[in-house]
Amino acid sequence: MSDSYAIDVRSLNKRFGDKHVVKNVSLQVRRGEIFGFLGPNGSGKTTTIRMMCGLLTPDAGSGTCLGYDILRDSVQIxxxxxxxxxxxxxxxxxxxxxxxxxxxxxxxLGDRRKRVNGALEDLGLAARANQLAGTLSGGWKQRLALAACLLHDPELLLLDEPTAGVDPAARRDFWEELHLLSARGIAVLVSTHYMDEAERCHKLAYVFDGNLLAQGAAPEVVASQGLSTWQVYGENLVGLSEALKNASGVDQTVLFGTRLHVSGKDGAALERTLAQTAGSAAFRIEKTETGLEDVFIYLMKQASGKTGGAP
Amino acid sequence: MKTSNGFSLSRWWSMVLKEFLQLRRDRLTFGMIIGIPIAQLVLFGFAINNDPRHLATAVISADHSEFTRSFVAAMESSEYFDIVGTLPDEEAGRSALASGNVQFVVNIPAGFTGRLLRGERPALLIEADATDPAATGMALAAAGQLARTVAAKDMTGTLSFLAGGQDPFEVRVHRLYNPEGITRYNIIPGLIGVILCMTMVLMTGLAITRERERGTMENILAMPVSPFEVMTGKLIPYIAIGLIQITIILVAARFLFRVPCAGSIGMVYGAALLFVLANLTVGIAMSSLARNQLQAMQMTLFYFLPNIILSGFMFPFQGMPKWAQAVGNVLPLTYFNRLIRGIFLKDNLFQDLWPNIWPLMVFTLIVMVIALTFYRRTLD
Structure with a gap:
């Protein structure tokens, strides 16, 4: 059973000194699945990834990676x-x-020359093979790194914020490549900060302050929080956002440029409040789907409220 | 728009403050600011002595009399010589000199006293290990004076005729290994060690911290490679560099400085290889401790300073106080200096070299264990 999972880890914990960086993180990634790993900086994503590939030893917890024990078989992994x-x-x-x-x-690897030449062809770098890697631009460096990671035909890819600092066109190409790989049965765990990338994943996990707060396909993660969301258009949305902050039924307001997302658990109370506060002709209100970003912000606020920490 | 905006005290002060804040965070630099002057003061002030005394001396005495005893006692009270024992014959004396156990062998020939009493001005032989002319020069000068001192003190009464005029006996000095007392013969072989010590430690230290600083170490660690493979694989090029350096120095020693090599070149390379290994392990150990390349450089400096001062390269080892010798005795350069000078100047055999070979091996082994303990295979 566990063999169908590329990653199956339970209750991973890691401390650095007195900082508890990863707290009871359990996650399962199936073969051929693209699994998005989200969370703010410093939430423990990199540490978790390092524990899964044998670079770090967990303080507590267990699990397998491609069927191999993450504590004992790091060489096989x-x-x-x-x-x-x-x-x-x-x-x-x-x-x-x-x-x-x-x-x-x-x-x-056997047939080294052939493999390397193949990788260079695929990359489109055959003509520049003798150029120093340091002279490549950010996007090309990222493509080189991916090609190097794929050289030994891995069954699982662990990508730690691969698209940070890469332009949108290169990001799109990169994700197309990831989907091709996943179609070939390779599992991909990718950490990211981009919501558009999160939506391209088959499954998601959201970590904050070392805790895994939600896991599942994007719609499941959204549904799990049971939020209702309204979208408000109009002038002075900042003022409206302030006015709504502590109003009944309002759990959070998020400003997206020209529109304000107002979300709450209690949809009826929220609707009443909106009708009172933003009911004037100055605003246009419409019900909308709760987005991933709304949910992540909500999860983060809930969690930091519990722990008392600032987001 | 103004092209220049005059001097601002507050801006200037913010620069000064920032610099102090950073300096305070950088513990190693801070340590160097305090540590280097203290170390230099202690080492140069207390450890270095260009007029070394209490040099180990053995006596071969074929003639036991009041005079010979008196002469040996006078040698001891000159403070230059410490009589560490007696030896049966000349062969034993040569071997004690070759191994470096003693600096001098005093040879009192049979019938010395008889000839002395007959006024025949007999000769007494002092054989000196003159590898380092600076270490033995003063003592030998003092020995020359002893004949007169002993004569004035002991030869009174009926023997006073011996005390007048010429010295009653002759102290014949035989400088071994470096008879002309050429400093270069001592310094050039010693330089091999100094150069290797500096470059080997620095280069390995930088090579490994560079991988860590640039993040490429994480990449290596994520690959199926063992720490042993990483370490030894990284070392091989530096061993090759060490051998090239040795060759350059040897060629220069031979053709530029005209320093003769009494021993075999093979043994020179063998000893150097051993020393290179010792220093490479030091480099690895330092890089395991240093967080970046700058720290690796600072640590190298810390290591280099005592090595160069306390190893007997620059200043006579025997001249240093006991505590400084004790420190010198844990430094690989001390042993290498003895090895290389032994091979170059004394044509030492393996059994003469062995007492300086095993400490290098033990040193390498211990440092290797430390390095592997601190080298983190995983990142934590």
């Missing part, structure tokens, strides 16, 4: 996992080809 670090971590003073050659040798 490393052979079958492609891990792309948050920061570009290939050698800028080596050429593109030299970087790929190094990786290929590290994994003891």
């Amino acid at each position: 490393k052979r079958r996992v492609g891990y792309m670090t948050q920061r570009f971590s290939f050698w800028e003073d080596l050429t593109i080809r030299e970087n790929l050659d190094f990786v290929a040798r590290m994994y003891g």
